Amino acid sequence: MDSGLVAALARAVPTGGLITAPEALRTYECDGLTGHRVVPSAVVLPESTDQVAACVSACHQARVPFVARGAGTGLSGGALPVADGVVICLTRMRAILDVDIQGQRVTVQPGVANLQVSDAVRANGHYYAPDPSSQSVCTIGGNVAENSGGAHCLKYGFTTTHVVGVTLVTPDGRVTTLGGAVADAPGYDLLGVVVGSEGTLGIVTEVILNIIPIPETVRTMLCGFASMSAAGLAVSAIIAEGITPAAIEMMDRLAIEAVEAAVHADYPRCQAVLLVELDGPRAECASTFARVEEICRQSEAQEIRVAADASQRAMMWRGRRAAFAAMGRISPDYYVQDGVIPRGRLAPVLDGIAALEQEYDLRVANVFHAGDGNLHPLVLYTGSHHGEGDRALELAGRILDLCLSEGGSITGEHGVGSDKACAMPKMFSEGALEVFTRVRAAFDPDGVCNPGKVLPTPRLCGEVPGPYRPHPLEIAGVATRM
Amino acid sequence: MDSGLVAALARAVPTGGLITAPEALRTYECDGLTGHRVVPSAVVLPESTDQVAACVSACHQARVPFVARGAGTGLSGGALPVADGVVICLTRMRAILDVDIQGQRVTVQPGVANLQVSDAVRANGHYYAPDPSSQSVCTIGGNVAENSGGAHCLKYGFTTTHVVGVTLVTPDGRVTTLGGAVADAPGYDLLGVVVGSEGTLGIVTEVILNIIPIPETVRTMLCGFASMSAAGLAVSAIIAEGITPAAIEMMDRLAIEAVEAAVHADYPRCQAVLLVELDGPRAECASTFARVEEICRQSEAQEIRVAADASQRAMMWRGRRAAFAAMGRISPDYYVQDGVIPRGRLAPVLDGIAALEQEYDLRVANVFHAGDGNLHPLVLYTGSHHGEGDRALELAGRILDLCLSEGGSITGEHGVGSDKACAMPKMFSEGALEVFTRVRAAFDPDGVCNPGKVLPTPRLCGEVPGPYRPHPLEIAGVATRM
Numbered sequence: 001m002d003s004g005l006v007a008a009l010a011r012a013v014p015t016g017g018l019i020t021a022p023e024a025l026r027t028y029e030c031d032g033l034t035g036h037r038v039v040p041s042a043v044v045l046p047e048s049t050d051q052v053a054a055c056v057s058a059c060h061q062a063r064v065p066f067v068a069r070g071a072g073t074g075l076s077g078g079a080l081p082v083a084d085g086v087v088i089c090l091t092r093m094r095a096i097l098d099v100d101i102q103g104q105r106v107t108v109q110p111g112v113a114n115l116q117v118s119d120a121v122r123a124n125g126h127y128y129a130p131d132p133s134s135q136s137v138c139t140i141g142g143n144v145a146e147n148s149g150g151a152h153c154l155k156y157g158f159t160t161t162h163v164v165g166v167t168l169v170t171p172d173g174r175v176t177t178l179g180g181a182v183a184d185a186p187g188y189d190l191l192g193v194v195v196g197s198e199g200t201l202g203i204v205t206e207v208i209l210n211i212i213p214i215p216e217t218v219r220t221m222l223c224g225f226a227s228m229s230a231a232g233l234a235v236s237a238i239i240a241e242g243i244t245p246a247a248i249e250m251m252d253r254l255a256i257e258a259v260e261a262a263v264h265a266d267y268p269r270c271q272a273v274l275l276v277e278l279d280g281p282r283a284e285c286a287s288t289f290a291r292v293e294e295i296c297r298q299s300e301a302q303e304i305r306v307a308a309d310a311s312q313r314a315m316m317w318r319g320r321r322a323a324f325a326a327m328g329r330i331s332p333d334y335y336v337q338d339g340v341i342p343r344g345r346l347a348p349v350l351d352g353i354a355a356l357e358q359e360y361d362l363r364v365a366n367v368f369h370a371g372d373g374n375l376h377p378l379v380l381y382t383g384s385h386h387g388e389g390d391r392a393l394e395l396a397g398r399i400l401d402l403c404l405s406e407g408g409s410i411t412g413e414h415g416v417g418s419d420k421a422c423a424m425p426k427m428f429s430e431g432a433l434e435v436f437t438r439v440r441a442a443f444d445p446d447g448v449c450n451p452g453k454v455l456p457t458p459r460l461c462g463e464v465p466g467p468y469r470p471h472p473l474e475i476a477g478v479a480t481r482m
Numbered sequence: 483m484d485s486g487l488v489a490a491l492a493r494a495v496p497t498g499g500l501i502t503a504p505e506a507l508r509t510y511e512c513d514g515l516t517g518h519r520v521v522p523s524a525v526v527l528p529e530s531t532d533q534v535a536a537c538v539s540a541c542h543q544a545r546v547p548f549v550a551r552g553a554g555t556g557l558s559g560g561a562l563p564v565a566d567g568v569v570i571c572l573t574r575m576r577a578i579l580d581v582d583i584q585g586q587r588v589t590v591q592p593g594v595a596n597l598q599v600s601d602a603v604r605a606n607g608h609y610y611a612p613d614p615s616s617q618s619v620c621t622i623g624g625n626v627a628e629n630s631g632g633a634h635c636l637k638y639g640f641t642t643t644h645v646v647g648v649t650l651v652t653p654d655g656r657v658t659t660l661g662g663a664v665a666d667a668p669g670y671d672l673l674g675v676v677v678g679s680e681g682t683l684g685i686v687t688e689v690i691l692n693i694i695p696i697p698e699t700v701r702t703m704l705c706g707f708a709s710m711s712a713a714g715l716a717v718s719a720i721i722a723e724g725i726t727p728a729a730i731e732m733m734d735r736l737a738i739e740a741v742e743a744a745v746h747a748d749y750p751r752c753q754a755v756l757l758v759e760l761d762g763p764r765a766e767c768a769s770t771f772a773r774v775e776e777i778c779r780q781s782e783a784q785e786i787r788v789a790a791d792a793s794q795r796a797m798m799w800r801g802r803r804a805a806f807a808a809m810g811r812i813s814p815d816y817y818v819q820d821g822v823i824p825r826g827r828l829a830p831v832l833d834g835i836a837a838l839e840q841e842y843d844l845r846v847a848n849v850f851h852a853g854d855g856n857l858h859p860l861v862l863y864t865g866s867h868h869g870e871g872d873r874a875l876e877l878a879g880r881i882l883d884l885c886l887s888e889g890g891s892i893t894g895e896h897g898v899g900s901d902k903a904c905a906m907p908k909m910f911s912e913g914a915l916e917v918f919t920r921v922r923a924a925f926d927p928d929g930v931c932n933p934g935k936v937l938p939t940p941r942l943c944g945e946v947p948g949p950y951r952p953h954p955l956e957i958a959g960v961a962t963r964m
Contacts, residue, residue: 126724176917185891186902186906186936188921189674189675189677192671192675193674196670197670236584240584281770284765284766344584427668439672442923
C-alpha cells in the first residue's frame with residue numbers, strides 16, 4: 001500500500017488505531033460468511049465522525065477502496081475486505097450519544113450493539129424493536145447497512161422503519177445528515193436508500209433510532225401440526241383475519257429434533273411447530289390470543305401449549321433461537337440459506353425442497369419466519385465426505401431458484417454482500433441493475449466504497465447470465481419488461 | 483411542436499386521446515396552485531401502460547419534456563406543464579385491476595381516486611388508510627407522486643407506508659416494476675425513492691396498495707383550551723405517554739370562527755381546539771381514550787366534548803375538513819402555507835407567526851396536524867387591496883424561514899413542485915442538492931421528465947442563495963457539513 005496513504009491514515013486516527021501487521025490483519029479477513037476470506041492492506045479504528053471522514057478522504061484521494069465493518073456477524077460477506085484495500089472498523093465508536101424518552105429517540109454511534117439500545121431505555125418502559133438473533137453482539141451500524149430483521153419484525157417492521165436519521169460520511173469523505181426530526185421531508189428519500197445499502201453508499205457514523213413503549217402484555221403459544229402445510233394454512237388463516245402477531249415462527253421435524261437434542265426445550269414431537277406470540281394492551285391481547293388458539297385448533301393442531309409465565313415463554317424462544325446452532329447436534333456441517341417466498345406459496349416450496357433432498361441425497365431442516373415468508377433452510381452435510389460440501393452449496397442455490405420461481409427473493413434479511421452478488425441477475429433485469437448502478441454512482445462516482453458487493457460485475461461473476469423474467473409485478477424488487 | 487412527435491403521439495393513444503387545440507389545452511394550464519400557469523403544446527390521454535410507454539418514448543426520442551397529471555388537485559404545481567412540452571394525463575386509467583382481501587392488496591391504475599380504493603373493499607371490512615382531505619377526487623397516481631398524507635397518517639403513516647409495488651414507465655419509455663409481493667427485497671430501495679419524487683423519475687401506471695382492516699371502534703373528542711400553547715402541551719403529554727392517536731388536529735381561534743361561520747359545527751369558542759381521535763380494538767380504545775381525556779383535563783382544557791355517536795363524530799370532522807374553504811367567510815382571499823416543525827417547538831413558532839401578523843398587518847389562521855408537526859397557516863388578505871397579495875406571499879415565506887430555524891421543513895405534505903423549488907437551498911446544502919440531482923439523473927439522464935420541479939435551477943431561481951446551515955442532525959432531509 002502506498003506509504004502516503006498509510007501516513008494519512010495514521011494521522012487520521014489516535015495512536016494504536018492503525019493496524020498493518022500481517023498477523024493482526026487476519027482478524028479482519030472475513031465476517032460471518034467464513035467461506036470468503038480476503039486479508040486487507042490496513043485496518044483503521046476511528047473514534048469519531050471526523051476521524052472516519054479523514055480516513056475515507058485519504059482513501060478517496062488515493063483511489064483505494066475501503067470497507068466498513070462492525071462486529072462482523074453478517075452472513076453474506078458484506079464486510080469482506082477488498083484485496084489491497086482498507087477496513088474501517090467502527091467498534092470503538094460505541095457511545096450512546098443521546099436518550100430522549102419523551103421524543104422516543106435514541107442517538108447512537110454505529111458500534112453500539114443492538115441490545116444495548118433496549119438496555120439503555122428499558123427502565124423508562126421503552127425498547128428498540130428490531131431483534132436479529134445476533135442482537136447481543138451485532139451492531140447498529142451493521143443493522144442499518146443490512147436493514148436487519150428479526151422474529152418480531154413481522155409486526156414492528158425492519159430496521160428501516162425504526163431509523164429516523166443518520167450521519168453519513170459520503171464516499172468522498174464529506175459529512176452529511178439524512179432524515180432527522182420531521183417526517184416526510186422534501187426531496188428524494190435518500191435515508192431509505194442508505195438503509196439496506198450494505199455499506200456501498202458511505203459510512204454511517206451516527207444513527208437516530210425510534211424507540212417504542214414496552215407492550216403491556218405478551219402472550220406466547222407453541223402449536224404442533226401433522227404437516228408443514230397444515231401449519232402454513234394456520235398462518236394464512238391468522239393473517240387473513242387481520243391479526244398481526246408480534247411473531248410467527250415455524251420449524252419442521254428435523255429442526256425440532258436438533259433443538260431437543262441441544263437445549264431440551266420440550267417442543268411437541270410433531271412434523272411442524274408454530275411459535276406464535278402476541279403483544280399489546282392486555283384486553284386486546286387476551287381476546288386476539290383466544291382467537292388465534294381457536295384458528296390453530298380449526299387448522300387441526302395436534303397440540304397447543306400456552307406459556308403460563310415468563311420462564312415458560314423464555315424456554316419456547318430458547319428452542320427457536322438455538323435452532324441454527326443446534327444443527328451441530330445432528331450434522332457435522334450445515335449451510336444457512338436465506339430466501340423469501342410469498343406467504344401463501346409455502347406448500348409448493350416445501351414440496352420442492354423435499355424433492356431436492358431426494359435428488360441430492362442430503363437433509364434440509366427448515367426454520368421459517370412464517371409471517372413474512374422468510375425461509376431459512378439449513379442444508380446439512382459432512383464436510384469430510386468428498387464433494388458433499390459442494391453438493392450442499394448447489395442444493396442451497398437450487399432453493400433460491402425455487403423461491404424466485406414462486407415470485408420470491410434471493411435474500412430476506414442476510415443481504416446480498418459478496419455471497420449473492422452474482423445471483424442478482426436471476427432476480428433483476430439488466431435495465432434494473434443499470435438503474436441500481438447509476439444510483440450507486442450518484443453517491444460513489446469513483447467506486448471506492450465497498451466495491452464488488454451487492455451488484456454483479458463481469459470480473460467477479462464472469463459472463464453474467466441472462467435475467468430471470470418473472471411476470472411483471474409478481475416479483476420483489478425490479479424487473480424490466482423492455 | 484415537431485410534427486413527427488405529434489404524429490407519434492397520435493399513434494400512441496386511441497382516437498380522441500390527443501389534444502392540440504389551444505382552447506382545449508387551457509384546461510391543463512395549472513393544477514391546484516392556480517397562481518402558476520403554463521399552456522402545454524399537447525395533452526395525451528393514454529389508457530394503458532403500453533400507451534403511456536409509447537407516449538414517453540416518443541417524447542424521449544424527440545427530447546421534448548413531459549409532465550404527468552392526475553386530477554390536478556396538487557397544491558405545489560407539481561403538474562404544472564412545461565412550455566412546449568407534453569402533458570400525459572392519466573385520468574382515463576381508472577380501473578381497479580385486482581382486489582385480494584386475503585393478501586390485503588389492491589392493485590389500481592393511477593387515475594383511481596383515493597376514496598374509491600376504500601369503497602372497493604369496505605364491504606369486506608377493509609380500507610385504505612392515507613386520507614388527504616381531497617380524497618374524494620385526488621388520484622392514487624398523484625398520492626404516490628406527492629407521498630400524500632392526511633389527518634390519520636399520524637398513526638398509519640404516509641402513502642409510502644402503504645405502497646407495496648408500482649409499475650413505472652421510466653423517462654426513456656421502458657416499463658419496470660418496483661417492489662412487489664415480498665418484503666425487504668435486495669438492492670437499493672428504489673420504490674421508496676419513487677414514492678414522493680413528484681413525477682420526476684417516471685410515470686407510475688399501476689400501484690399495489692396495502693389495505694388494512696377497519697378498526698373495531700373509533701372514538702373522538704373535541705377539547706377547548708385557553709391558548710394554543712396549552713393545547714400544544716396536551717399534545718406533547720399524550721405522545722409522551724406512548725399513546726398514538728389515529729389523529730390529533732389543532733385549530734386556533736380564527737380558524738374556529740371561520741368554521742363556525744361556514745358549517746356551524748358547534749366547536750367550543752376557545753383560543754384553541756384539539757380534535758383527538760383514537761381507533762382500534764374496543765377494550766384498548768376505551769381505556770386509552772379515558773387516559774387522553776384525563777391528560778387534556780390535567781392540561782387545563784376548558785371544555786371537553788366526546789362524540790356520542792357517528793353523526794356527532796362526523797360533525798366534529800366536518801368542522802376540521804371545512805377549515806380551508808371556510809376562510810372565504812372571513813376573508814376574500816387566503817394563501818395556504820405548508821410547513822413542518824418538530825412537535826415540541828409549537829410555542830415559539832406560534833409566537834413568531836403572531837409577530838409576523840403584527841409586522842405585516844395581516845391575519846393568519848392556524849390549522850395544524852399537531853401529532854406530526856405539520857402546520858398549515860392560512861394567510862388572509864384582500865387581493866383587491868393594492869400590494870396585499872404580495873405582502874401575504876412574503877409573510878407566508880417568512881413562516882417557512884421560521885419552520886427551518888426551528889429545525890423543521892419547507893413542506894409537510896403539499897410537495898415542493900414548482901412552488902418551492904427555489905426554496906430548497908434554504909433547507910439543503912449544495913452537496914446534498916448535488917446528490918439529489920445525481921439520483922434524479924440515474925432515472926432521467928436526459929432531463930425530460932417533469933423538469934424544473936423539486937430541484938432549483940439557475941434559470942428558474944436566478945442566483946441560488948447560499949444554503950441554510952442548521953445544526954447537523956437537527957434538520958429534516960439532508961445537510962452537508964463540508
